[in-house]
Amino acid sequence: MTTAPLSGTTTGTGRTKAKRTRPRDRLTLGAGCVVGLFVLLAVLGPLLAPHDPNAVDPMNVYAGPSATHLLGTDDTGRDLLSRLIAGTRASLAAPAVVVAVSTVLGTLLALTAAWSGGWVDRLVSGALDIVFGFPGLILAVLVAAVFGAGLTAPIVALSIAYLPLITRVVRSAALRERNLPYVSALQLLGAPTARIWTRHLLPNLLPLVLVQATIGFGYALLDVAAISFLGLGSRPPDPEWGLMVSNGAPSILSGQPQQSLYAGLAILIVVVAFNLLGTGLSRRLLGDNA
Amino acid sequence: MLEVRSLRKEFGDFVAVDDVTFSLPEQGSLAIVGESGSGKTTTARMIAGLETPSGGTVAVAGAERGPGRPRPRARRARGRRIQMVFQDPYSSLDRHQRVGDAVAEAVALHQDLPAAGRRARVAELLDLVGLDERQARSLPKALSGGQRQRVAIARALAAQPRVLILDEAIAALDVSIQAQILALLARIRADTGTALLFITHDLGAVRHISDDVLVMRAGRVVEHGPVGSVLDAPEDPYTRRLIDSIPKPGWKPRRRGEKAA
Numbered sequence: 001m002t003t004a005p006l007s008g009t010t011t012g013t014g015r016t017k018a019k020r021t022r023p024r025d026r027l028t029l030g031a032g033c034v035v036g037l038f039v040l041l042a043v044l045g046p047l048l049a050p051h052d053p054n055a056v057d058p059m060n061v062y063a064g065p066s067a068t069h070l071l072g073t074d075d076t077g078r079d080l081l082s083r084l085i086a087g088t089r090a091s092l093a094a095p096a097v098v099v100a101v102s103t104v105l106g107t108l109l110a111l112t113a114a115w116s117g118g119w120v121d122r123l124v125s126g127a128l129d130i131v132f133g134f135p136g137l138i139l140a141v142l143v144a145a146v147f148g149a150g151l152t153a154p155i156v157a158l159s160i161a162y163l164p165l166i167t168r169v170v171r172s173a174a175l176r177e178r179n180l181p182y183v184s185a186l187q188l189l190g191a192p193t194a195r196i197w198t199r200h201l202l203p204n205l206l207p208l209v210l211v212q213a214t215i216g217f218g219y220a221l222l223d224v225a226a227i228s229f230l231g232l233g234s235r236p237p238d239p240e241w242g243l244m245v246s247n248g249a250p251s252i253l254s255g256q257p258q259q260s261l262y263a264g265l266a267i268l269i270v271v272v273a274f275n276l277l278g279t280g281l282s283r284r285l286l287g288d289n290a
Numbered sequence: 291m292l293e294v295r296s297l298r299k300e301f302g303d304f305v306a307v308d309d310v311t312f313s314l315p316e317q318g319s320l321a322i323v324g325e326s327g328s329g330k331t332t333t334a335r336m337i338a339g340l341e342t343p344s345g346g347t348v349a350v351a352g353a354e355r356g357p358g359r360p361r362p363r364a365r366r367a368r369g370r371r372i373q374m375v376f377q378d379p380y381s382s383l384d385r386h387q388r389v390g391d392a393v394a395e396a397v398a399l400h401q402d403l404p405a406a407g408r409r410a411r412v413a414e415l416l417d418l419v420g421l422d423e424r425q426a427r428s429l430p431k432a433l434s435g436g437q438r439q440r441v442a443i444a445r446a447l448a449a450q451p452r453v454l455i456l457d458e459a460i461a462a463l464d465v466s467i468q469a470q471i472l473a474l475l476a477r478i479r480a481d482t483g484t485a486l487l488f489i490t491h492d493l494g495a496v497r498h499i500s501d502d503v504l505v506m507r508a509g510r511v512v513e514h515g516p517v518g519s520v521l522d523a524p525e526d527p528y529t530r531r532l533i534d535s536i537p538k539p540g541w542k543p544r545r546r547g548e549k550a551a
């Protein structure tokens with residue numbers, strides 16, 4: 001047997017030419033892996049956490065990194081690594097809901113506006129311009145302040161605030177798509193509108209929707225964390241990351257920044273990973289035709 | 291077969307089409323010619339039902355087009371009477387749909403056939419336009435402009451229309467492909483009795499493709515008659531200018547102001 005192995009261990013320069021990817025693609029792949037890892041943590045979080053994330057241990061306050069507590073403990077002796085892992089779900093779920101709601105509603109709204117044209121389009125675009133003029137975070141803080149703390153109100157507010165972001169982009173693409181002759185041909189053939197939407201327009205717009213949702217996720221996570229940081233979102237003792245940053249803030253001055261630092265780093269990594277993944281996907285999926 | 295009476299279209303204050311009247315008999319063929327902006331495409335879109343006329347009527351096979359936006363069922367019934375092939379072969383097919391599936395979709399909308407019957411009908415239609423099984427499995431991007439235009443023609447024929455509108459449908463193709471497609475259309479016209487309505491700015495090709503010609507300028511009909519008499523003895527000065535602008539053998543480009551030799 002003299003054939004080279006198709007796969008297996010590759011030495012430093014052992015990559016085949018076909019396998020070599022451009023640095024930007026590698027960056028996207030890396031970002032995708034980081035996102036995948038955090039999604040896995042969000043799903044399996046409680047199973048993977050080495051300790052109970054809410055177990056207080058007064059004898060072990062502000063412990064440094066050790067074999068039992070890899071990242072040390074916080075001001076009440078809770079294991080930081082366990083809290084970070086257990087908090088992944090709470091920290092990712094809220095922005096996921098925001099992005100899911102605003103993406104689904106926004107795409108439908110965009111298609112309706114682009115398809116109908118005329119006054120429907122003007123109404124949708126005008127309403128979105130008004131919402132767009134409102135800073136989403138301030139809207140969410142206002143709503144939370146009125147309806148009391150808890151994540152439901154901010155999620156609803158952010159879902160509305162994120163609508164224009166997706167709707168505007170998808171609407172202009174849908175408008176372009178809707179005016180292509182193949183849509184006229186389908187109409188002439190008598191294809192029902194629902195069929196043209198689900199079989200042709202939506203699949204053709206899906207890459208764009210996916211890219212927008214990915215980029216939107218990073219922003220939504222930051223906004224949700226900010227609301228929790230302000231004490232208007234998740235309630236203690238939830239290990240939500242924004243809340244952890246705010247909980248740890250008083251200890252920074254006494255030289256114990258770990259809690260805020262690690263939670264802040266987790267937010268930073270996930271937001272950057274989603275943004276890189278989004279721009280990478282945009283290049284891959286929308287590069288030649290939008 | 292096709293009766294167009296006093297058709298008119300206004301976009302705001304701008305009158306794009308004004309008082310266009312003509313008829314097209316079964317198995318007939320008519321070319322509407324005119325420069326860009328003369329209103330010929332708007333006329334075609336109104337006839338097809340893609341634009342609502344501001345005035346006038348269009349009757350295809352005796353059925354007049356009702357006002358407002360037609361429902362899919364009415365459109366399907368209409369589709370059996372009239373279909374259209376569009377100018378740009380690159381965007382007249384869904385880029386993510388295999389071309390065989392595009393034709394199959396059109397067949398399914400118009401004929402209630404079992405799966406095997408539908409496949410046979412798709413193969414028959416693709417064969418009619420000179421495409422094979424392998425091309426049926428390709429995405430539009432794998433086909434040339436001429437092949438895509440054939441797919442668009444096959445898709446339009448799936449509805450078994452009585453009138454087929456070709457809106458600059460061959461202008462974007464190279465000359466040898468144009469000749470093939472024109473031959474194909476002539477065969478379809480002879481075999482199925484489908485009337486053809488060509489929309490074109492190319493007066494040179496008109497003689498080969500149609501019996502009658504209608505010249506439009508600024509939304510109005512300036513001349514209408516059999517191809518031979520209009521091209522050989524144009525009455526309107528605009529038609530004469532259009533005919534003079536066709537490059538002839540021995541034609542040389544000439545700067546403005548330079549005297550003809």
